[in-house]
């Protein structure tokens with residue numbers, strides 16, 4: 195067992211993921227892995243993590259004490275749960291070995307922890323909303339109701355190749371139901387295959403539910419089943435990872451959308467953007483360097499980054515873009531992002547979030563390595579190129595870099611930004 199935080203960090207300034215996952219409960223490990231580390235030696239400091247800037251105030255202390263009193267944590271504190279408690283239960287370890295994309299493992303993990311944003315959970319967190327199930331409007335939307343008891347999902351599960359009668363899935367919470375399903379299919383010859391259907395099924399129900407909540411579109415069970423089959427097929431054929439092609443065809447009308455502005459003479463401009471999914475805490479970053487005529491010089495990005503917030507993904511994008519500029523030998527650069535908050539933090543007009551300190555420290559260190567660096571805010575509509583790269587890497591995952599020639603799917607957006615009407 196490592197005794198210091200530095201023991202959990204590798205020599206190239208990254209979390210030692212396997213070690214972190216071995217030493218902590220999964221919930222703790224996932225929070226730790228979401229903390230960005232400085233690659234340029236940002237000094238440590240003690241912070242009060244209940245405020246965004248890490249500074250203690252009497253007001254925030256009082257609020258925390260009040261909250262702990264209300265939910266009984268003050269009294270429970272002495273008992274404490276140990277990190278080893280879950281280790282006896284193989285359910286948690288098995289979860290991360292499922293042959294499905296990481297976002298699905300994370301989704302099921304959140305379900306087992308009862309932290310999916312179903313209405314009953316939101317209400318528990320003090321958000322005043324209607325708690326009725328959006329699919330049937332009959333019962334309270336708890337996780338168990340949504341995934342196993344709602345009339346909609348009973349049809350869905352029964353119609354799936356599993357032919358599952360969810361009445362037989364016993365359990366008072368999601369975790370128990372999940373275990374019940376694992377027991378049911380776990381002993382079968384092709385257990386992995388069945389569990390994959392179950393995992394994708396749960397995910398599909400969540401997508402259907404979100405479609406009703408956020409778009410007002412109810413997807414009938416038969417259509418949901420078709421999407422389910424398609425997804426399982428994709429997962430099987432990509433060895434557990436889903437790959438989606440970016441949607442490059444959507445060209446917004448010029449007049450409603452803003453314009454990207456070219457940098458000054460002999461200046462490069464790097465546009466940065468972060469993409470982030472709050473359900474999985476997985477993000478991606480994209481950046482694109484163009485010269486003063488608007489010609490593509492280089493671009494790149496990275497998917498499957500664990501981030502605690504969308505702002506963190508934006509900050510990661512800026513750090514990554516600046517590192518790339520230093521490596522490419524760029525001397526005079528405008529760094530453009532569509533996060534006003536981030537630009538204000540970098541410029542010192544806004545107190546830095548404690549969680550971003552490591553990244554912003556590196557941004558300052560990288561800034562020293564170039565001659566002139568200017569940070570600019572731009573509306574999202576003028577940051578389409580970086581946005582497209584970020585979405586791309588988020589879908590295909592991994593690290594990508596293009597130097598000299600842009601990837602084909604980016605051409606139309608680049609051309610649009612410089613007002614060229616050629617279309618690929």
Ligand SMILES: [Zn+2]
Nearest residue numbers: 327329330344
């Ligand atoms: Zn329902």
